[in-house]
Amino acid sequence: MQDTFVTIARFPYSTEAQIVKGRLEADGIEVFLRDNITIDTDPLVSQAIGGVKLKVLAKDEAQARAILQSIKTYALDDDGNAITCPNCNNNSVNLYSTITGFKSFFSFIIGFVTGTLPISARFQYKCDDCDTIVTTED
Template sequence: MQETFVTIAKFPYSTEAQIAKGRLEADGIDVFLRDNLTIDTDPLVSQAIGGVKLKVLAKDEEKARAILQSIKAYSVNDDGNPIVCPNCKGKHIEMYTTITNLKSLLSFLIGFITGTLPFSTRYQYKCEDCNTEFPIKN
């Protein structure tokens, strides 16, 4: 029987993937990272190739996902308290960046053309329980 690997997580940079890999290997799960060397060579291609893929054997998928879920850090506010979803009051909130206005689009384009990181970013939050997207008001 051929054992196959399945992707259970994706990370923008290999340092984050290495932490998860170490945790899974400590629990006896075989882990394989894909595209980590490419992204280490040129981090700007991370979005284009889909990030670093964390892969485990198909037979270990359920156990590995449970371990990753147990150590997953969710978004907190400036005081260190969990951010709460305004819709369902859930605390499983992920932060992501978006290009939603002209300023952030121009910043992205200038950064892309010059090879620098963007200097204007908007942050949005998304509840994993009810998929509500919302900004944090200061």
């Protein structure tokens, strides 16, 4: 069991995954990236295949997760300040994807192909602690 890899994080593109991989390897943790070459070849499939998977050995999972938690950054506003959740007042707010299922993904693809997507979209964020959707003023 200790020689198996477990997924500890997923990234939409390989650039961020490579940075985190380098950080973990600097601490002596063996890291394996899955699907990074596929996504580098065709970035549009990232959502469909679940992004780049960052995997570590099962014996290193706890240490790797602790390192990930220590370097995790949250969303910032235009002035570089952390976005605060209005419900719990914590700064653990991340970008929230509105494409949540096959129906919304299919609608997005149809809109993209036909050119009927909105010209601008509002950013939506969600608090990791209380799941409150946080709106920002553009």
